[in-house]
Amino acid sequence: MELRIRGEQAVLAGPGGEGAREVDPRRLAIGPDLALALHEWARVASAVTRSGPDAEGAAAVVSQRGRQLAARLAAVMGTQVRFVDPVTGVEVVVDPPPRPAQRPPRATSPEPTPWLTGLTVSAFTAALVVVAMLALATTIADETSSWLALIAALVVTGGVAPSLWLGRKVLIVRWAVYGAAVGLAASWVGVLATVF
Known part of the structure; x- marks a missing residue:
């Protein structure tokens, strides 16, 4: 040209x-x-x-x-x-600049999943959430009314759920998120038992 x-x-x-x-x-x-x-x-x-x-x-x-x-x-x-x-x-x-050479994608092995550490963090977080939710529900039910304890548990669950959903794919945080989700679900058995 x-x-x-x-x-x-x-x-x-x-x-x-x-x-x-x-x-x-x-x-x-x-x-x-x-x-x-x-x-x-x-x-x-x-x-x-x-x-x-x-x-x-x-x-x-x-x-x-x-x-x-x-x-x-x-x-x-x-x-x-x-x-x-x-x-x-x-x-x-x-002359036109040389085009960068196309390199084949590197075959990378994924990091091994730290199951023992992750499950330990999940178990600790689940226990912490269960204790916190039951303490909240029991204290509010004893001091005020059981319906207010149920509403408080619903508010806490609704407030924490979006954060748990967003954190479910973050590499390190996901173990705590899994534990908190299991603890939240398990605590509802105790909350309902306390309220009713």
Whole structure:
């Protein structure tokens, strides 16, 4: 592909030299930002070449910007881009960046499940939840009424349930979540026995 300037517009041509068909960059799938940058560069390059040798500093900037845009164009299009620097007249060929090599996915062995430690944490958490729920229900039933103890147990269960549901797949926390869920379910036997 060749990057050219016609008038004050950037055009892209396929291989084939001067006889190749020229296309406006806005018609290609290179993105509006790159197409706009190419046209702006072409306008500035045309203005610098018309000003002659007085704009030596600007000529270096235009040359550098042209190489940058050619590199971006080569990366987006995935093909080699050739252009003649409008200021220096030097032909520049920019190759597309190399594509990263596709590596096959690594075969990783999953970590062993820590059953003994996990079940110990679950059992401790279940016992803690059972004791807490029964203490709550018994204290409220003795001090006020059994219906209020039932409502308090329902509120605690409803408040804890979303957190348990969200934590069920978190690697380390899941053991405590499993224990709390079992303890919550088991405590309802005692809560109902206390209330009724």
